[in-house]
Amino acid sequence: MSSVWSEPSKADDTEKSTTRKRSSSCYPEPAFLRHALEFQLPNPAMPPSDGQLCLWKFRAEWKRISRIDGLGTLSRTEASRVARLPSSAMSKQFAVGRAALRKILSGIEDSTPWKMIIREDALGSFQIRTARDVMHGRLLNAGVWVIVALSNRPLGLASAIHTARRAVPPLEAQKRQRAARADVRSRTLADTGVRWLADLSEPMLGDDAHSLRFDTPHDGAWHLVDIPFAGAHLLSAASASPVTQIHAYGWTTSNGRTITF
Numbered sequence: 001m002s003s004v005w006s007e008p009s010k011a012d013d014t015e016k017s018t019t020r021k022r023s024s025s026c027y028p029e030p031a032f033l034r035h036a037l038e039f040q041l042p043n044p045a046m047p048p049s050d051g052q053l054c055l056w057k058f059r060a061e062w063k064r065i066s067r068i069d070g071l072g073t074l075s076r077t078e079a080s081r082v083a084r085l086p087s088s089a090m091s092k093q094f095a096v097g098r099a100a101l102r103k104i105l106s107g108i109e110d111s112t113p114w115k116m117i118i119r120e121d122a123l124g125s126f127q128i129r130t131a132r133d134v135m136h137g138r139l140l141n142a143g144v145w146v147i148v149a150l151s152n153r154p155l156g157l158a159s160a161i162h163t164a165r166r167a168v169p170p171l172e173a174q175k176r177q178r179a180a181r182a183d184v185r186s187r188t189l190a191d192t193g194v195r196w197l198a199d200l201s202e203p204m205l206g207d208d209a210h211s212l213r214f215d216t217p218h219d220g221a222w223h224l225v226d227i228p229f230a231g232a233h234l235l236s237a238a239s240a241s242p243v244t245q246i247h248a249y250g251w252t253t254s255n256g257r258t259i260t261f
Contacts, residue, residue, distance in 0.1 A: 029225070031246065035250075039107065074098055147235070157237050
């Protein structure tokens with residue numbers, strides 16, 4: 001796919017010319033491998049390798065992890081955040097997400113959940129230094145769902161709910177779907193901390209392809225990919241290097257059926 005930016009005119013200054021040369025193009029779509037939900041993978045589980053993105057999707061409920069066990073794994077800082085959140089629902093969602101994250105990481109490191117050291121930055125992105133590598137991750141609340149993403153490269157993650165209204169002409173419905181997709185992709189890229197996002201246009205972000213490469217003058221190439229999700233949810237992830245394989249835990253039932261609700 002060719003760049004959507006037009007050639008700069010002679011009157012354009014250097015900064016504007018640089019902006020217009022930024023482009024998006026298609027990457028090959030990564031293999032999407034659906035799995036039943038499992039927090040602790042077969043031991044010893046390897047952390048995500050080059051080209052891999054691992055996702056976990058689960059409800060913010062004390063089911064796979066008991067409330068007593070889950071709360072007991074949280075750090076003092078995390079427990080303090082649970083106590084300070086303005087509603088019990090928000091506290092529960094945060095606590096379930098962090099407890100699940102710690103259980104996932106403990107399986108990868110063959111350790112105990114409460115011993116995992118999670119370093120989080122101002123954007124909510126976290127890093128975990130393992131015995132073999134540094135993992136990058138995101139934890140996202142998407143309605144009743146919690147999403148955990150892990151990679152060995154910096155990443156971004158965002159979601160939204162897009163509901164098609166009835167009695168809307170097909171062309172208008174398509175336009176609204178494209179605008180919703182563009183919004184989620186823009187917020188996904190913003191979640192990476194890359195600074196050039198204000199210069200991206202809606203046509204670029206609303207491209208019908210589901211696996212896009214975005215080139216930047218200062219932050220390298222980023223791979224943005226749309227993730228199949230439940231119902232009306234839209235979900236996108238962005239990685240600082242090409243993604244060739246996505247392992248999605250919680251996208252099927254225990255008997256292998258795809259979860260569509």
